[in-house]
Amino acid sequence: MKKFLKRTIGIALSMTLVASLAACGTKASDANADAGSQEPAAVDFSKESVTAIVPYDAGGGTDTVMRALADAAKGSFKNITVENRSGAGGATGMLAGANAAADGKTITMTTVELTTLEAMGTNAGLTYSQFKPIMMVNSAASAITVKADDTRFNTLEDVLEYSKSNGFQMGNSGNGAIWHLAAAGLAKAADTQFTHVGYDGAAGAITDLLGGHIDGVAVSYAEVANYVASGDLKVLAVLSDNRLEAIPDVPTAKESGYDVVLGTWRGLAVPAATPQEVVDELYRIFSEAAQSEDFVTFMNNSNNVIEIMDGPSYEARMAKDLETYTALIEDLGLKVQ
Known part of the structure; x- marks a missing residue:
């Protein structure tokens, strides 16, 4: 099935509880045209070693996307290293990145949790204004996933009805993280509750699901796709406006009567005090890397959607x-008092 490189206005984050939002995207091809007329870069990153912080455990969707992007961009740096700093639903790693030297040598893969943790009141002082965004890279909807051989659950309705009388342990990537909110939003729409089990990234939740320690997960399809392909897991519904191209037989929650559309975004940012000319050079490097054949192939094969926004558009997305x-x-009554 043909995959595609997505450059849209923005992903929907609408549900019955929340108005939908949009942000203006910028095509990486436009950036290339602009780059041709730019003055020589203020920083020659080919002579610099750069660290890219991933605020979640290795093996999850954020980690694999960052590593693929770093690999695609490695020719532009003396060296680029990906460092996992998990904890506090992503706050630990993002705070480390926000407080790094403002010289462009420490880049953070920021995620939607940069906004959800602040909204929850569990961010330990983290806010999006501590960063100067470079670009948004990709987006993903939540996929409600269970073990393939779990005969209790064959539809989304099975999960929701079971949870009302028996409880349902739903794994996510941490309290206040997007997959927690996605599952909580679905539960509210269905007038039920899940027992939320938090991990420092989706990988741990998926591991425990495979081991039968929890009942399901609400993570991106990309993070479970290999286990679906192997026959170990099955996706019952996606929290998106439309069915996913990769799994066209899986319905949306909206088709079952639950108007819940929630997902994540991921992008790159540096400390707010970083000089703009440094940010511009990093944008040039990574927007080109995001268009490279190797990165596009990886994203397509891993069922990740590429969605590019430039720095100002990405910052507006964060604020919204x-x-x-x-x-x-x-x-939802989830704010920490």
């Missing part, structure tokens, strides 16, 4: 999402 999730979290 903070408003959106603040309203959602208050409505």
Whole structure:
């Protein structure tokens, strides 16, 4: 099935509880045209070693996307190293990145949790204004996933009805993280509750699901795709406006009567005080890397959607999402007092 490189206005984050939002995307091809007329870069990164912080455990979707992007961009640096700093639902690693030297040598893969954790009140002082965004890289919807041989659950309705009388242990990537909010939003729409089990990234939750220690997960399809292909897991529904191209037989939650559309985004950022000319050079490097054949192939094969936004558009997206999730979290009663 033909895959595609997605450059859209923005992914929907709408549900009955929250108004949908949009942000303006910028095509990487436009950036290339602009780059041709730029003055020589203020920083020659070919002589610099750079660290890319991933605020989650190795093996999850954020980690694999960052590593693929770093590999595609490695020719532009003396060296680029990916460092996992997990903890506190992503806050630990993002705080480390925000507080790094503002010289462009420490890049952080920021995720939607940059806004959800602040809205929850569990961010340990983290806020998006501590960063200067470089670009948004990709987006993904939540996929409600269970073990393939679990005969209790063959439809989304099976999960929701079972949870009302028996409870349902739903794994996610940490308290206040997007997969926690996605599952909580679905539960509210269905007038039920899940027992939320948090991990420092989706990989641990998926491991425990495979081991039968929890009942299901609400993570991106890309993070479970290999286990679906191997026959170990099955996806019952996706929290998106439309069915996913990779799994066209899996319905959306909306098709079952639950208007819940929630997902993540991932992008690159540096400390807020970083000089703009340094940010511009990093944008040039990584936007070209995001168009490279190797990166596009990886993203397509791993069922990840490429969605590029330039720095200003990405920052506007963060500001809008903070408003959106603040309203959602208050409505769900999840804000930490």
